[in-house]
Amino acid sequence: MSSVRDRNESAWLLPADGKRVNHQLRQDMRRFDDSDEVDLLVVGCGAGGSTMLQRLARAGWKVVALDAGPFWDPAADWVSDEAGSHHLYWTEPRVISGSDPVPLGSNNSGRGVGGSMVHYAGYTPRFHPSDFHTHTHDGVGADWPIDYADLKPYYEAIEEELPVAGEKWPWGDPHSYPYRPHPVGGNGEIFLRGAVHLGLTAKVGPVAIVNGRFGNRAHCIYRGFCLQGCKVNAKASPLITHIPDALAHGAEVRANSMVTKIEIDERSGRATGVHYVRDGVPHFQRAAIVVVAGYSIETPRLLLNSACDRFPDGLCNDFDQVGRYLMVQGAPQTAGRFDAEVRMFKAPPPEVSTEAFYETDPTKPYKRGFSIQTVSPLPITWAEHVAAQGHWGADLREYMSDYVHWSCLGALCEFLAQPDNRVTLSEEKDRHGLPIAHFSYSQCDNDAALMRAAQSVMENILHAAGADEVITIDRFAHLVGGARMATDEEQGVVDAQCRTFAVPNLYITDGSVLPTQGSANPALTIMAVAARAAERLISISRRGN
């Protein structure tokens, strides 16, 4: 593989003077007119959309990306304040229901250029080879129309571009990382100590946080604010890993532009562009190819809101697949209390993880598994843990005052794809008058069994490390699915190249195309899937020419 800088110069395009943004690059950005037919238009500048944009700009395509949120300046817009970071989340109204309703917003939904990778923890594990065949091997979930081997080169490429730091990884397809593991803080120390006592393998990483020299990215300062937007430019998000290179190669990023509808030509059945609203004014941008990358809630919502004569039940929804098979991961967090001071807030929350429980264990009554990682909640999030135990008033204050003595682990349990876990349109409208998303979620028995198993392992690790008391909060993390990849149009929305079955020049390259999710944080896989789709598009067009 060629050197990273030859493929993606983003880190070298950032300023070296302590400012976090190359303002000149943004000022000189190419700007298209609505009436220009761009070669390709991307909706959403998160993990999938930004990767797509950068790859195609590099190949010389005329590309523009629209994002509903702002074009962030980490120095000016992001604050050292947990509550003040609320504007990083997508907080437009949404309705949740089902037997296990999943809170959205801060937990799993980003806003603005960089998407939810602006506030993700920074863990970037690969999926395991088994994740692509869970139906065949375990009789649960779904098989992907592609294999681990199809994604492997893209995993390797993206790991270099972010870049990822971590120990040599023994699980799944064993591999190493381009950067050495970070030193660990108190929370990582506790996890490693507990694992040693149990004879359990735990490793430092994998995190997309610079450890050493990489272009003009700054080294991590271990202040623990990964989930509030990294003002340092140490933690990777597309805002700093892919957008600068895209701009340098002629891409336009049009921020504060909310796409409301994809337009379809009724005669040809092809997409002609998108309607969007900027500063209250409706626009229509023409495009030869449209790529949707709005993530698992907004992508299905946009398709459903783009109904037309040809697609009366929503775009690409001839077989009632849009919005279905939406997944979250069960993400219980268990905290342990130590007489020593752990001060878990002093280090990035993502430090140490184990994938020893990732695969199906034939001795267990459930299929598939879970991973365990350090999480290090800041005060507001820690208060959620304590309040969840029922404490309030003086009791809550006293409990909270013990913050420095606690260590906290989180699990990611593989929840299975189910057709009725889905996005539909609500009666309620947003400020543009568009129906908002209604997300219904219910667990199955396998999901619940994994939650209990993961909690018990976390309790064992913390007790083995010396905790005198443990508390657990049940929660969810991440979103994938909702417009899944499949072998045919009756099983999903897009094919193995991320092209929609129904509209030949409409693609989806975000987390919504993932048919399963394993127990891995999805960001790296979303980027790898998008990078693969981009390469396919480029090679098809070369052949066409």
Place this chain on the structure above:
Amino acid sequence: MAPDIRFFTPDEQGIATALCDQLLGQHDAPTPEAKVPLVNLIDSRLAEQQTDGWHYDDMPADGQAWRDTLGALDADARQQFDSGFAACSRQQQASLIQAVQDRGADDWHGLRAKRVWSLWTRYACTAFYSHPSAWSEIGFSGPAYPRGYKNAGVDKLEPFEVHDARPSEDPLRGQRGAQE
């Protein structure tokens, strides 16, 4: 200075102040200035519709849910103690609040009590623990920007940090002791 009240009516402000002071144990603050202005901070979010980005299908949107539940709490107070919630004694207020928590998954004035509890505690805890005075109370050393932390690890301190002033006061052991 705390932001002005824009969302709550004066009656709602009074009920919300009593409720939030109870939830975060703020009654014993030595001066009004020593209290975190919880209701002003919550009111700001509601005035600006800065929600968490979702609401349950069987709950109204957050602003309306706050209005409805403050009204319901006041109605409970009038029924049981013949007085508005804000004018009830601290013990009376505490018993009314405890009754809502105790209902768990059951209905309370047509809403699921645990969702009401989640709404109140989510907003109140977010406001309280966003405040530097609360950070001091719990030993959070702050956002550390741009200086960062250089000495992370179990029992390790930065030059500007201090150890827990009351290391033997473990609330958990205290509770166990009380129960035994």
